[in-house]
Amino acid sequence: xxxxxxxxxxxxxxxxxxxxxxxxxxxxxxxxxxxxxxxxxxxxxxxxxxxxxxxxxxxxxxxxxxxxxxxxxxxxxxxxxxxxxxxxxxxxxxxxxxxxxxxxxxxxxxxxxxxxxxxxxxxxxxxxxxxxxxx
Numbered sequence: 001x002x003x004x005x006x007x008x009x010x011x012x013x014x015x016x017x018x019x020x021x022x023x024x025x026x027x028x029x030x031x032x033x034x035x036x037x038x039x040x041x042x043x044x045x046x047x048x049x050x051x052x053x054x055x056x057x058x059x060x061x062x063x064x065x066x067x068x069x070x071x072x073x074x075x076x077x078x079x080x081x082x083x084x085x086x087x088x089x090x091x092x093x094x095x096x097x098x099x100x101x102x103x104x105x106x107x108x109x110x111x112x113x114x115x116x117x118x119x120x121x122x123x124x125x126x127x128x129x130x131x132x133x134x135x
Contacts, residue, residue: 023073023080023105031110031131044093045134058090065090069097080105085118098125108133 033044047055048071056067069087074080080102087096097118104111114127 023075023102026105027073027082027110030134032134034130034132046129046131054084054087054096056087056090056093056096058093067096081115082112094127098127100127100129108135 027048028050030045030047033046043057043059045057047057049055052070052072054069054071056069058065067088067090069084071082071084073082082100082102084096084098084100089095098114099116099120100112100114102111103113110129110131110133112129112131114125114129116122117125
């Protein structure tokens, strides 16, 4: 009886660990950011590079503005988060600095929600980012 329970627990743990994604590799690439606001229309992309560099590019009107910062992935068993640091403000978008919860990373869709600002404050931190991988 005990052997059956132990075997069941081992099988469950193995299935759980096998289903975990390698976020550090899956996130690398360029993502088109979907905007849901009244800002001037343009193209917004985030490029996650290997080694923790994040490049954000905004092309609104005829201007091209970019911001380079760093990111780290924290993946505990139940919480997967990305921390972004060193971002500068882009007009109409603000900075990216803070801690983001990874709501979805599947195929070519990435959804992040900022929960905390860089000073660890949750006040005014909310920022939802929905992205589609650029082909």
